[in-house]
Amino acid sequence: MNDMVDWISRLPDDVLNHILSRLTAKEVVQTCILSKRWKNTWASVPVLNFQLGNFHNDCDWFGRFVDSVFQNRGQSCLRKVIYKGQFEDTSHGPSMEWLDCAAFLMPRIIIVYILSNVDAPLIIPDSVFSCESLEKLALCVQSVPVMTIIRPKSIALPCLQTLVLEHLSLDDDFAQKLLLGCPSLEGLRLEYCDLFISDISSNVLKKLIVRFCCQYQHMRICCPSLIILSIGSIKNSIRIISLEKLTSLVYAQIVLNGNEEMDVNDLPDAQLLSGLSNATSLTFFLRDPDLKEYWKKDITKCRTFKNLKSLEIKARHMINNFDLIACFLEHSPLLQKLTLKCLLKKENIIDAEQDVSFMAEHLETVDIHYPKDGKLPIKLMSMLDRCVKTFGNINISSVG
Template identity: 35%
Template sequence: MFRNLKEAKTMSENIHHNQHEVEHADDIIDGISSLPDGVLHHMLSLLPTKDVVRTSAVSKRWKNLWASVPNLDFDDTLLYASEVDHIHSPESTSFMNFVERILRLRDTSKIEKFRLSCRVCFNSSRISSWISSAIMYNVRELDLCIFADDSSVIPQSLFDCKSLVILKIEMDCVLVFPPRVSFPCLKTLHLSLVTFPDDDSTGKFFTSCLVLEDLVLLDCDCINLRSLTVSSLTLKRLTIDDILVYEPNGCKIKIDAKNLKYLKYTGYLPNEISLSNAPSLAEASIHIPILNGRQKEVACRAVDLLKGLQNVVFLRVSNCTMECLIFAGSMLARFPVFPKLTHLVLTMEIGDYTFGAFMDLFNFCPTLQSINLSEGFDQCIELGEYDSVWSPVPICISRHLKTLTFKNFHANDSEICFLKCILKYALVLEKMDIWWCTARSRDLKKERDVMKELKMIKRCSTACLITFP
């Protein structure tokens, strides 16, 4: 019995409230279920595949809907985090059986995206059959991350898939290509960790990508190659990330892509990379870390790479790339001029060691309009207002520079000196944005004094606006 009427009333209200919530949830489900299949498929494609299958219990309308969902995502990462014997564990077997059940019960509709990540569960024949199934369903996007050192897990039918538009493969293995390769619709290709087998089959592989627009090579090994030409009339974006150390006898890679618009390179240049035909290249990002003991060799390869960027409008380079130029020596006589470059971003701190190379770079950028020092200066840098680097003043600074962005500003003497020189020599400067270092403890009085000092400096450009965002 209830202790009092108040308790009974409260219990009654709770029951009524819970019943109302259930009815409201049913109304929502009924409302969602009335949506067209295309909309429901889109909603389901945002869920993990195992959760998609669970929706079959929602209502009769949803019972078989999962069987035609366009996106399938199978990932055994959760098994990887456990401490069981992964290969023979019940969880591993359950995962493999789950994948096969989903593919076996699927209807005849096409697969839009098929993602398979196998870091634990590995059975060569079963994985190969899963990929083959996706190909049979005319998959448009295939994303494979397989911890295996044998490329035979990839079925031969993959390399003759007419429906593929996006292909991503991450495997630490020698990627063996069949005699016939045909990708008539492939626009995006991402390869990670793979080792290319030989010059001939690798060259044919890239040539077979007839409409390729976006190529990404992450930590791929060219140790078996002597030379490779990537020739494409459709390629627009190229990303190469090399963590491999310098190789004295590295592969010679030539990029022939007249419609290439964007290039990003990160690495130690273990291979010699050159752009032989890239008149449309407008944006590039180059990061070449210094490799002790190999500075001169890396510098020579860096200059060869930079020579292919002569048409860029936007260039992002690291401080380490600047260091490469220091070791280039006589190679600087062959250093390219960037006649179209208007925007330059430096992505690492500039120090005493690289400031000279930083200023030298301006002499190769005659029409530069915007400089962005995204990490500012090293706090130990020592500059003077009458330093020899300002004689003569680079033409781009005196005649074309319109915007200077200086980040990570500490308000030390060398930084203030540099900004004073820019204000003194930049005839058409319109804006100087100075961003305070967020890591330091703020001295508000010093900040006000520095702001006042810079704003009181006589400027070559009367239109220049100094801001502290």
């Protein structure tokens, strides 16, 4: 019987590298024992995927492995680095010095996901913020109980297009350096961060997501090229976000939070909703009915949502918020589709006659969704019919 032919080993290096790029770093290094052909193949694979779980969550073993890979890799081209792990029951957090080695190899993508229970912040090397080849950077570093602060001496990332930051503390100095040092930055996502930022201004930014963050001061967002905006579940002070010059905006998603500790009458004038007047599609999640008068005043600051064609509103208290909904409709003359998603099976209704009545000449479809096992929203339909003189089809559905 003829010996079996090792067809895989006969593949060209670029094909082998493509295949090995789908494996974790540990699996790639283990291929060195297969044959002489494979002895050094791992050192040229363009993707390094480090997973702590592959090492039975042994932090020390994992750390030594990561260091060894970079020490023995040489200067071969590196395209992407992934580093993931949950570091628990250890006297020290993960060393981030490997990022210096990674940045030296000029990768296009660096992705870091870390959960550390060590009572000390992690230190992110400044070299990450001066890697000229970097096109995407994701730093999701959750250190409990101390939040990691990002304060590089300088930022020079000329090719960076996408930045994701989670569970980090960010201030104005960082924001200013970032927006000045990243002339190609088109996508920015901030989640679960402590924000001490007063200004996000960029002429190139096209997508901005700010969610689940704690905001500690009035923040101004001025991005003329912005196409997509998502602001949601901001703790402390979503009510003092000002939107300016969003002239290219197409879609926005906003979650409006209340704050039991803050008196609505003491709030500064809002410039959030009124800054969305150029959007063609809006989604709102209204959580607190007590803020409706405040938001109505904000809406009326813009004469009209002149481009708005699709409006989706999610609310726990849909009927109690209806005069706010009517205010949206009144200022959206070109609206074609309205979607109302009722989130409570039953709500305490504060009945009030609506004195708003207007034409909705372009409104073709109204979709009303209510919870499974909830009551048919007859009251809502009646109020909508009384408010809007003309509209097309009404679709009603129960969703689980």
